[in-house]
Structures are given as structure tokens and as C-alpha cells.
Amino acid sequence: MKFEMITGGICAVKGVSAYGLKDGKYGLTLIAGKGTAAGAFTVNKLRAAPTEFTAKQIARGRLSAIIANSGCANCFTGEQGMRNAERMAELAATALQVPKAEVAVLSTGSIGTQLDMALIERQLGTVLEGVTIEPEGSMAAARGIMTTDTFPKEVAVRLEAESGESVVIGGIAKGSGMIAPHMNTATMLAVLYTDAAVATDALRSCLQDAVNDSFNMVIVDGDMSTNDSVLVVATGQRGPIGIETFRNGLTVVCKALAKLMARDGEGATKFVEVRVRDAPSVADAREAARAILRSPLVKSAIFGERIDLVCGRTIAALGSACITGELDQNKLAIGIKSETAEVLAVQNGQFLKLSESERAIMTAKELFLTVDFGTGGGAEATAWGCDLSYDYVKINAAY
Amino acid sequence: MKFEMITGGICAVKGVSAYGLKDGKYGLTLIAGKGTAAGAFTVNKLRAAPTEFTAKQIARGRLSAIIANSGCANCFTGEQGMRNAERMAELAATALQVPKAEVAVLSTGSIGTQLDMALIERQLGTVLEGVTIEPEGSMAAARGIMTTDTFPKEVAVRLEAESGESVVIGGIAKGSGMIAPHMNTATMLAVLYTDAAVATDALRSCLQDAVNDSFNMVIVDGDMSTNDSVLVVATGQRGPIGIETFRNGLTVVCKALAKLMARDGEGATKFVEVRVRDAPSVADAREAARAILRSPLVKSAIFGERIDLVCGRTIAALGSACITGELDQNKLAIGIKSETAEVLAVQNGQFLKLSESERAIMTAKELFLTVDFGTGGGAEATAWGCDLSYDYVKINAAY
Numbered sequence: 027m028k029f030e031m032i033t034g035g036i037c038a039v040k041g042v043s044a045y046g047l048k049d050g051k052y053g054l055t056l057i058a059g060k061g062t063a064a065g066a067f068t069v070n071k072l073r074a075a076p077t078e079f080t081a082k083q084i085a086r087g088r089l090s091a092i093i094a095n096s097g098c099a100n101c102f103t104g105e106q107g108m109r110n111a112e113r114m115a116e117l118a119a120t121a122l123q124v125p126k127a128e129v130a131v132l133s134t135g136s137i138g139t140q141l142d143m144a145l146i147e148r149q150l151g152t153v154l155e156g157v158t159i160e161p162e163g164s165m166a167a168a169r170g171i172m173t174t175d176t177f178p179k180e181v182a183v184r185l186e187a188e189s190g191e192s193v194v195i196g197g198i199a200k201g202s203g204m205i206a207p208h209m210n211t212a213t214m215l216a217v218l219y220t221d222a223a224v225a226t227d228a229l230r231s232c233l234q235d236a237v238n239d240s241f242n243m244v245i246v247d248g249d250m251s252t253n254d255s256v257l258v259v260a261t262g263q264r265g266p267i268g269i270e271t272f273r274n275g276l277t278v279v280c281k282a283l284a285k286l287m288a289r290d291g292e293g294a295t296k297f298v299e300v301r302v303r304d305a306p307s308v309a310d311a312r313e314a315a316r317a318i319l320r321s322p323l324v325k326s327a328i329f330g331e332r333i334d335l336v337c338g339r340t341i342a343a344l345g346s347a348c349i350t351g352e353l354d355q356n357k358l359a360i361g362i363k364s365e366t367a368e369v370l371a372v373q374n375g376q377f378l379k380l381s382e383s384e385r386a387i388m389t390a391k392e393l394f395l396t397v398d399f400g401t402g403g404g405a406e407a408t409a410w411g412c413d414l415s416y417d418y419v420k421i422n423a424a425y
Numbered sequence: 426m427k428f429e430m431i432t433g434g435i436c437a438v439k440g441v442s443a444y445g446l447k448d449g450k451y452g453l454t455l456i457a458g459k460g461t462a463a464g465a466f467t468v469n470k471l472r473a474a475p476t477e478f479t480a481k482q483i484a485r486g487r488l489s490a491i492i493a494n495s496g497c498a499n500c501f502t503g504e505q506g507m508r509n510a511e512r513m514a515e516l517a518a519t520a521l522q523v524p525k526a527e528v529a530v531l532s533t534g535s536i537g538t539q540l541d542m543a544l545i546e547r548q549l550g551t552v553l554e555g556v557t558i559e560p561e562g563s564m565a566a567a568r569g570i571m572t573t574d575t576f577p578k579e580v581a582v583r584l585e586a587e588s589g590e591s592v593v594i595g596g597i598a599k600g601s602g603m604i605a606p607h608m609n610t611a612t613m614l615a616v617l618y619t620d621a622a623v624a625t626d627a628l629r630s631c632l633q634d635a636v637n638d639s640f641n642m643v644i645v646d647g648d649m650s651t652n653d654s655v656l657v658v659a660t661g662q663r664g665p666i667g668i669e670t671f672r673n674g675l676t677v678v679c680k681a682l683a684k685l686m687a688r689d690g691e692g693a694t695k696f697v698e699v700r701v702r703d704a705p706s707v708a709d710a711r712e713a714a715r716a717i718l719r720s721p722l723v724k725s726a727i728f729g730e731r732i733d734l735v736c737g738r739t740i741a742a743l744g745s746a747c748i749t750g751e752l753d754q755n756k757l758a759i760g761i762k763s764e765t766a767e768v769l770a771v772q773n774g775q776f777l778k779l780s781e782s783e784r785a786i787m788t789a790k791e792l793f794l795t796v797d798f799g800t801g802g803g804a805e806a807t808a809w810g811c812d813l814s815y816d817y818v819k820i821n822a823a824y
Contacts, residue, residue: 071752072744102740102754104774137737138776252741322721322813323821330822338536341501342651345471353470355501375503377537414721416815422722423729 035164035180041261045156046170055170074101087226090124223262240280293417306351311407317347325414357400364390434563434579440660444555445569454569473500486625622661639679692816705750710806716746724813756799763789
């Protein structure tokens, strides 16, 4: 199996056309592409109207179009909110001449205000004219769903099985703050297309696995959104491919989008990868990695570039995580890598003496933290996040 | 039953003498006072050496002295760390001529470095000379355990039962950052004394109840420490008092100390109380209150004085909390009070239109948020915390 990163985002996928626009805070995106479909949604108990609506729509296993808006989350908006979500689906169905039952609706933005439906109708006219199979359609669609994101996020991969079959998987995503575990990152939206032919059940299983290893492992701030949604549609225009090959390919694309979210974390000055090794179970490894990246203290210490504080607080976070297997202080090791250096900071439960030049590894913009349980469990997990800076507070005191 | 706030902290309690000093980052506190004793400790799985040591000591049900240091947490320090914790107990036992088995040891500060035992021995000489039953002893003891705290914390209450019996309960505490739920606030230490005669079992039960309603409901940042400890000693010098009266009195003192921690939260510009009402169960009410105060987004919005964002993010936090009972968006109400104003912001699941003067309630330095489930469950809980400011990041990037 071979992967090749290609350009074009979702428009690199046969049978997909898209466009989007952003008027200040308010954006609208429209995507056309028929196929089998699956979704993953936030487990927040106060889910937004479009999230509830789309979860029902996608249960039928097919989608023909997606309409998404930014600026208003259409959350905590009661019956009016649900009518507006349905109305968005209707507008997209009419515009693209597809069945309303095959339209998904996504929203992201402020909670507690009603959608401005007149604005959405006006924007839809412009967006519909722009819908295209060219690469700029995907980039415009990615831009239309941005909120505090500082750049649009898209990824595409060409996947070649050993048999020579080749398909494309492309995705767009948004997400910068309110990012935390459980489906369920946080208002993060991701839309994935593939021209592979994949049955709905297989698509669901592949999506859940891919989401578990990617979006569910991104933490910006530990807040879980009411609107998180990931959708995948398989147009089937290039025929079938082995299911395990597809599962791996989908995971690669989801991980790439997830890392873009971590890189664009609100106020982030550093990208941080936490890899947990030799844990008692995958569940423990995941929980450990997330607990470390959830900690405001660990994140502040990364911002402050203090390796001693990062290690001490990583240990406190690890001890407070919901780990069910063995955690032995005397076997723990912590290492930190950058692009150019590598430092072992904790070994056999002891802080090692570090030279000034070793401590300077913390000035790197990309840090890779490895936490080794050393208890022989062999399980691994990787999570992605960022530091906690003054700008996180600034952005969130105002948005 | 009557409560009266009095001065003197732990030295208001008959049979207690204390002193402490702080040399820059490093402090030492020594307290003498014999009696039945109980403790509550962090559930962090990587507990510090003194925490493990003191949990074992207190299992015997009696204490005669407490020695506490600040600046070094003596956590993640292996066998050497445990030997140093024991050595601290020995030093205090010799100094005060009490059995080593009746000495508790508390530490707070940086993780991963060994104690400077020579410094502790030197400081102990000075502290021992200062030990006094006068009120300044309590204040000095409270100062000796400070880390990022900006003021020493002490409380004392005279408790009068209807029968006319009267006892005193006094406490000192420290805690400013790494403050989160589970015993188990975060490096928070609290030491309580009473001159009431209370049997060990009753003391344990009263302490756990008091801790659940007080320290376990304080959240500064959601990080759980490796060293959190609360100790209570009953000297019995004023005789017995009804157990329920004592339980209430202890809870009052613990809540007062807990609120002082929230007020002194790292970088805090506002004190925030969250009261959850009419929840399905006390467990749900507690979890809801803590989830709201744990949210960096809610806390940033409080710092930004934006009532709309506070309400929207409170809803997202509530929906993501581990609530097992009914949570109905259409019944939710959110109100905010200050010393001088009161605003109903959300009612029957709808955001109410607020005037500019109503929104200005957010400029108050003390805010009381009420979240009403409205589902008829009738359960309540209250939690205390603060906002998330630039200074939180600054303090934690460096300490």
C-alpha cells in the first residue's frame, strides 16, 4: 500500500464539487457529491440543532450534498433552531436539485443565537454560482467554515493498494478552540470524500476507527463542543478497494487534518505531539496522552519553555488521569524531541540533570514528547495539541 | 447552633502552638497540638512521598505535630524522597519531644527535585524558637506553606451548640494553582484544629463530608496535584460537642478556606461562585458545577466580561459534563448576580435579550452564577473558582 499526498482537498475526489465564502464573521459552504455516507458526532448532551438533524439524516447511509455555515452554531435555539436547520437542508436540496433527505447541515460559531436565514439565502446564491470541481472550490469551502481558524485546512491523499487499485481520499476541516476529546473534538467540523466505492457499514466502521485515532486525540483546551461533526461520503466513481487499505488511508487523512487543527490551536505558539508508549492498554495510553495535553499547567510550562516544569506537571497529569492499569513511578521515562535535538529528561522515575543546551530544546516550535510507562504493556497512543499562551486568553475573552 | 468568626486561625484553638518562616521560595512550618486526627489526601496515582507517609501516619488516628515545607513538593523523588519525609518527621519529633509516629509531614512546591535537608534543619532551628500559642503563630505558619499564594489563609470559628457548649475550630491553608476536584483539590494543603473532643472515627466522617462540600468544590485550573492534603486534629481541651454541630462547624471552616483559595487563584481577577439547582442528584449537581468552572472557555469569557459567551460556554460545558440524570435544554435557566445587581440571562432554554446596563454586571469583581436544571430533581451544589487571565499563563510559564 502506498500513500501520496496530493493537492485539491475534497475536489481531488472524482464526483465532488464545492465552494464557500466568508463575509466577516459569517461564512457559508456548499458541497455536492453523491454516495454512501457515515458520520461521527459530539457526545455533548446539549447538541446543536444541525448536529441532531444531520445525525438523523446520515442514519439513512447516503448523502448528496452538505451545507455548512460559520458564525452561528445554531445551538440552544429550540424549535426555531431545528426548523432553521431543516430549512438550510431544503435550500441546498433545491439549489443542487438533490433529495432533501440526502443533505447534511453543519454549523459552527456562537451558541444561543438564531441563524440569520435571510443572510444564508443571500450567501447561497453567490456560493452556488461558484461551485466547481476545480481545486479552488475545496479551498473556498474550507474557508467558508472557518471561525477563529487562522488558515483553511485541507488534505488529499492518493492511495494505491498492492493490487494496483488506486483511489483518492480528500478532506476539509475547521477547528481552533473548544477542542477536546470524545468524538468529539470540539467545534471542529470535518468533511471527507473518497471516490472509492465503500458500503455504508464499512464506511461507518472505518470512520469510527479513523476518528478515534485522529480527531479524538486533538486537544486545544479540553472544552467539548455542542457541534462537532465529521462526515465521510464515498462517491464510488473509482470502484472498490480493500477495506483495510481504505481504513488506513482514511486514518492518514483524518490524522493530517487533526494535526492541522493542533497547529492552528487558538493562540498556539508551539505544536506538541505526545506519544505514550508501553502502557497497559490502548485505552490507558489514550487517556494518558490526552490528560497531559489537557493540563493548563503543562501547556503553560510549554509556553514558558521550561522542561523541568513540563516534566513535573506531566507526572501530576498522568497520576490524575483515569488509568486503570499499572502505573509505576520507578519505571517512567520522559523524553523530548525537536527537529534537531533529543533529550531524555526522566528515566527510571528520576529527573536527569540537564545542561543548559539540553534545556534549550524547549525553544523549538514543534515538540514531540514521549512518555514511556516502562511496565511492559506495549500499548501506544499519540495525541496532538499546543501550548497555552496569552493569546488563547485574549482570543477567548472576546470571540 | 451559632457560628462566630474569630481571629487567631489555628492558634485560637486551645492546645495549639505554631510558627513558620519563608526564605524566598522555601518555607517551613511547625505546629504542635495533640489529639485524635483524620486526613484526606489526593487520589492522584503518583502521590508525593510526604503524602504517602502522612496517609500512613494518620491511619493510627492520632497526631501530636505537623511539619510542612514549601518550595519543594518532594514528589517523584523515589526512595530518597521517602527517607527525607521520614527524616522531617524525626526532626519535628525531636524538636517538640513527641513520638515520631504522631508527626504528619506536608510538602508543596516543585515536582522532581530532592529536598534540601540541610536548609530544612537550619530553618527548623529558627521556627522552633518562634513556636507560640499567640495569633501571630498561626499567621506565620500559614505564610510558611505559601507557594504562588499572594496572601496567607487562615480562618477560625467559635461554635456554640444549643446546649450552650462552645468549641473553636481553626484552620490554615495554602493553594492558588494546580487546583481541581477530587479530595483532591490540588497542591492545596489545609490544617485544621479544634479543641472539641471528637473520636477518630467521627473526625474522619466529618472531615470527608466537609472536604466534599468545600475543597473538592474549588477549581482554579482543573489540574490535580500529587500533594493535596487536609489534616484535622481534635485536642479535646474543651470537651465534647454534638457530632452534627461539629460536622456543620467543620464544613463552615473548610468552605471559608476553600473560598480564600478561589479568591487567590493564580492570576485571578474575579471570584466566581457557581450554584447548581434543581439537579437530578447531588452527584450530578457537583459534576455540573465543577465542569463549568473547569472550562478554560467559560473562564476566559468571565475574564473578558462577556455574558453571552459565558452563557453559551456554560451550556457547552454542562452538556459535556458526566451527568447521569435528566438534562433538558428547554428547562434550563442561567442567572448571574453581583453584590449590587441580578440578571436572568437564560430562561426555558432561551437566551433573553439583555440591555447594555444588564450586560455590565460582568464588570463586578465577584460573580455568582446560578444554573437551574428546572427538571424537579431538587439537588444542589456550589463550587468556587476564578477567571482565566493573562497572569495565570504568566505565573505558570515561569514558577
